[in-house]
Amino acid sequence: MENAIFHGVELRKGDGLIVITAREKDGDIEVTVEDNGVGISAEMIDKINRGERTGGKAHVGILNVKERIQLNFGASYGMKIESAQWEGTKMILTFPAID
Numbered sequence: 001m002e003n004a005i006f007h008g009v010e011l012r013k014g015d016g017l018i019v020i021t022a023r024e025k026d027g028d029i030e031v032t033v034e035d036n037g038v039g040i041s042a043e044m045i046d047k048i049n050r051g052e053r054t055g056g057k058a059h060v061g062i063l064n065v066k067e068r069i070q071l072n073f074g075a076s077y078g079m080k081i082e083s084a085q086w087e088g089t090k091m092i093l094t095f096p097a098i099d
Contacts, residue, residue: 009037
């Protein structure tokens, strides 16, 4: 959520929108944070997905979250990023549902 504010909607002109949803899906929990901010380039998403440190504070935080989820729950869990520059970003975090 912090990235959605400081690196997404705060940088856009006009009203910003952040939507957070959570749901159970096939025994897992999906938490989605979606904004209508400035977005992330496809090149940067590729670097994040490969685990490359890019030097930007926002992307270090994203990598840390992804790595912590996978360390705690395994490689099949983590984060998926969908984004279009100047249109917004959707982060989907996936965890196992634990009783």
